[in-house]
Amino acid sequence: MGKLTAVGVSKAKAGRHADGSGLYLLVKPTGGRSWLLRVQVAGQRRDIGLGTVDVSARKPSVPGQNDPLDHVPILERRLLSLAEAREKAAILRRIAKSGRDPVAERDKDRRSSRTFKDAAEAYKSSMAGTWSKQHADAFINSLTEHVFPQIGARAVDQIDAAAMRDALSPIWTTIPVMAGKLRQRIASVLNYSNSEGWRTTEAPLRALSFMLGDRPAGGNYPAMPFDEVPAFVATLREDTETMGKMALRFLIFTAARSGEVRKTTWAHIDLPGKLWNRPAVLMKGRKAKAHSVTLNDHAVAVLERVAVLSGDDPDELVFPSTKGKPLSDMTISKIMRDKGLPYVPHGFRSSFRDWAAERMPAIPDPVAEAALAHVVPDKVIAAYKRTTFLELRRDLLDGWGEFLSMPNNVVRLAEVG
Numbered sequence: 146m147g148k149l150t151a152v153g154v155s156k157a158k159a160g161r162h163a164d165g166s167g168l169y170l171l172v173k174p175t176g177g178r179s180w181l182l183r184v185q186v187a188g189q190r191r192d193i194g195l196g197t198v199d200v201s202a203r204k205p206s207v208p209g210q211n212d213p214l215d216h217v218p219i220l221e222r223r224l225l226s227l228a229e230a231r232e233k234a235a236i237l238r239r240i241a242k243s244g245r246d247p248v249a250e251r252d253k254d255r256r257s258s259r260t261f262k263d264a265a266e267a268y269k270s271s272m273a274g275t276w277s278k279q280h281a282d283a284f285i286n287s288l289t290e291h292v293f294p295q296i297g298a299r300a301v302d303q304i305d306a307a308a309m310r311d312a313l314s315p316i317w318t319t320i321p322v323m324a325g326k327l328r329q330r331i332a333s334v335l336n337y338s339n340s341e342g343w344r345t346t347e348a349p350l351r352a353l354s355f356m357l358g359d360r361p362a363g364g365n366y367p368a369m370p371f372d373e374v375p376a377f378v379a380t381l382r383e384d385t386e387t388m389g390k391m392a393l394r395f396l397i398f399t400a401a402r403s404g405e406v407r408k409t410t411w412a413h414i415d416l417p418g419k420l421w422n423r424p425a426v427l428m429k430g431r432k433a434k435a436h437s438v439t440l441n442d443h444a445v446a447v448l449e450r451v452a453v454l455s456g457d458d459p460d461e462l463v464f465p466s467t468k469g470k471p472l473s474d475m476t477i478s479k480i481m482r483d484k485g486l487p488y489v490p491h492g493f494r495s496s497f498r499d500w501a502a503e504r505m506p507a508i509p510d511p512v513a514e515a516a517l518a519h520v521v522p523d524k525v526i527a528a529y530k531r532t533t534f535l536e537l538r539r540d541l542l543d544g545w546g547e548f549l550s551m552p553n554n555v556v557r558l559a560e561v562g
Contacts, residue, residue: 148163149164149170150227151226151227154170154198154227155200157170157172157178158172159173159176160172161181164230166234166235167234168182168234169183170198177197178197178198178200179195179197179198180195180197180230180233181193181195182195182233184237184241184247185241186241186246187244191248193237193247193248195230196223196224197223197224197225199224199229219236220233220237259301259343260298260299260301261292261296261298261299261301261334262288262293262297265288265293265297265334266285268333268334268337268338269281271337284330287323287326287327288330290473291315291327292312292331301334301335301343302338302343304335304344306349306353307356309328309348310353310356310357312327312331313327316478317357318367319367319478319489320491332347332350335347336348367487367488367489367492368488368489368493368494368495368499369486369488369492369496370496370499371496371497371499371500371503371504374493374496374549375551378394378397381394381480388454388464388466389480390480391450391451392407392464393477393480393481393490394443394447395447395448395464396477398441398447399440399444400493400494400497400498400516400517401421401494402494403477403491404427404474405423406463406464407462407464407472407474407477408462408471409423409427409463410462411452411458411460411461411463413463414463416445416449419439419441420438421437422435422437423436423437423518437535438518438542439543440542441543441546443549444542444546448463451463474490478490494517497516500545500548501513501516501545504548505541512537513541515538516538516542
């Protein structure tokens with residue numbers, strides 16, 4: 146039986162107070178209380194910190210009632226009552242007598258309960274006040290979409306270079322810009338975990354660099370040649386109808402970014418005016434501005450079909466997942482991978498731009514740039530009346546829609562292929 150009592154622990158004065166069998170209560174002059182175990186390890190004396198004293202008078206759990214600490218392994222608990230400190234000390238003494246390192250065993254148990262997803266959430270929380278909400282959301286959303294499905298449930302101390310490679314390789318060459326960001330974000334989570342004692346090493350970036358190889362120069366997105374796009378659109382129209390395929394068709398007809406399509410709501414759609422009025426929050430970049438996209442007849446047809454299938458409540462997403470959340474970027478990208486294509490959805494913006502340059506030379510370049518929501522100097526827009534600028538963009542996207550849907554284009558490409 147130990148010498149200390151629960152009441153004695155709470156009233157002990159500054160100093161070191163022995164409980165017996167190497168367990169001590171340490172009380173600082175400030176009143177802070179902690180537990181320490183003195184034990185022999187391989188013939189040498191070791192002082193091991195067990196945790197902080199729990200003086201809350203927490204009652205033992207009652208059978209049939211859930212105690213939130215019941216599921217936490219005793220070696221992982223950092224706030225300990227006298228009884229818990231004795232239990233933890235007894236386990237570590239047995240480990241030391243068996244010839245193993247009690248500190249390593251204690252920390253191993255602590256590390257193994259953290260998954261990569263848990264660590265990522267903890268790292269995000271630790272950066273509160275440093276990151277903007279937009280950056281924090283982008284950080285966790287990118288991991289949720291591309292990384293958690295691969296390694297989110299894996300213990301953070303088991304994430305090695307091969308695990309990082311497996312998470313990044315699906316997008317390393319197809320979405321190089323995002324892959325580069327994710328490489329750094331995974332590394333940040335692992336380095337944070339190392340600092341917290343959840344893993345013994347930092348991120349294995351050097352080994353990873355040998356496994357992944359170089360990304361495409363310039364970080365450009367692989368784009369389908371514009372004269373192949375009509376045939377691809379035809380296959381989408383003939384395929385089994387899914388929300389992902391309709392979103393991809395809408396993306397192609399509007400030359401929009403995937404995130405803009407996936408996150409738009411019916412409140413942004415003006416079907417009678419054939420406009421997609423995208424708020425600044427939906428656009429790319431910190432200085433993004435609201436932007437209206439003209440809708441050609443084929444984009445409108447997609448929207449009308451979606452409205453029949455899932456409704457057009459202004460507060461609802463236009464292209465929801467089965468859970469009512471935004472479709473993932475991976476859902477849309479997978480459509481192209483399943484067809485064995487080396488291109489990505491974002492590349493259709495380049496396809497559109499090349500088509501505009503070669504097939505619509507009468508339309509000024511700034512109009513094509515504006516259609517893509519690229520920044521166009523105000524003085525350029527001022528050179529045209531604003532109504533004319535919108536009409537020119539409508540002419541351009543109407544022409545794109547017709548090009549993609551002309552049977553002659555599809556037949557000609559089928560013959561060439």
